Amino acid sequence: MVGFFSFLDFCLCSLLGIGRRKKAEGDVVQMNFIKKIFDGNIDDEVHRQFKRFSKGEFQNRAVIEMNVGKELKIKTSFEFTNEFVRFLAGTIKDKVYVSGGIITTKDIRQGLGFDIANIKQFAGVKTFEVGTNIAKGDLIKVMNSFSDAVFCLSFSTEYGSLKAKVKSPKSAKPGKGDGNDVKADHCVFVTKDLEFKKEFAFDIKEEFKKFKVVHDFIISELVVPKEYQNDFEKARIYARRKGKLVRKVEVDGKNFVKEISFEA
Numbered sequence: 398m399v400g401f402f403s404f405l406d407f408c409l410c411s412l413l414g415i416g417r418r419k420k421a422e423g424d425v426v427q428m429n430f431i432k433k434i435f436d437g438n439i440d441d442e443v444h445r446q447f448k449r450f451s452k453g454e455f456q457n458r459a460v461i462e463m464n465v466g467k468e469l470k471i472k473t474s475f476e477f478t479n480e481f482v483r484f485l486a487g488t489i490k491d492k493v494y495v496s497g498g499i500i501t502t503k504d505i506r507q508g509l510g511f512d513i514a515n516i517k518q519f520a521g522v523k524t525f526e527v528g529t530n531i532a533k534g535d536l537i538k539v540m541n542s543f544s545d546a547v548f549c550l551s552f553s554t555e556y557g558s559l560k561a562k563v564k565s566p567k568s569a570k571p572g573k574g575d576g577n578d579v580k581a582d583h584c585v586f587v588t589k590d591l592e593f594k595k596e597f598a599f600d601i602k603e604e605f606k607k608f609k610v611v612h613d614f615i616i617s618e619l620v621v622p623k624e625y626q627n628d629f630e631k632a633r634i635y636a637r638r639k640g641k642l643v644r645k646v647e648v649d650g651k652n653f654v655k656e657i658s659f660e661a
Contacts, residue, residue, distance in 0.1 A: 431459060431612060432599045434642055434659045443661045446476065447614070447638040453571025455614040460581040461597050463608040469591050472581040475547070475566040481559050481584050482548045483540055488556040489533035498563035499525040499539070501546035508542075510535030522565060557588030581609075598648070600655070605648045613643040620660065637661060 430443045460474040473481075499505060502521055506513060515526040527550070540548060549563040561584045598608050618639040625631040639660040646653050 439661050447661050450616050452616050455571055457611045458614055459612045461610050462581040463594055465606050469588050469594055471586045473584045474581055475583040478561055478584055479548050481586055482550050485559050486536045488554040492530040492532045493552045495531045495550050495552040496528045497550035499546050499548055505543050560585045607649055609647045611645050616640040
């Protein structure tokens, strides 16, 4: 089953993932799929995070590291890429210079509001490389139109700066692994808004300097709706993953573990 849940499957998913966030308009939206699970708020965004997984034990996923000083520095694994881009795009006032790549199986060029510098393709997966000034509306528009793409983009606004590696995530292979299997090295986000740490450390009450969390996804069952049991492709898309989420936190050298059963 591992080959079936490949990067092509990943591209069908929208990568959603971080905390409750203040949009530019002042609205607060809960986006952290881990927090949603602990809150019992399972929605389509949470489901999309798990569509790429088969049955098995997937350790050291959704990795977050934070250092708190005069600035807040956040490093994460790939799961949070799109939502960093979407959040920071909401703070663009006019246009900003954006570099990086948009990874997808689709052709995004139709009606695009900015130039594509180059296109790379491998095994049906395209990387649209960009290096140009992009307006807030144009960036959000392409993200809404191609929510299954991975937006590995780097740019800065007055609120903060984001650097994302232009790299396809590996397929979801089950296994015990170790702490080095998945690193918090896909995105680096820096802001002077120290309160933004609460978007990730939602279960930490006290102040801290260093924070790290990794998650294990233990999928014990795929619950396929009856209407899709004879359709392999739709069964993969609509099956709900049932199992346990293990959250392993380290705060200023102190460790604790939380776990919760879920179906998403």
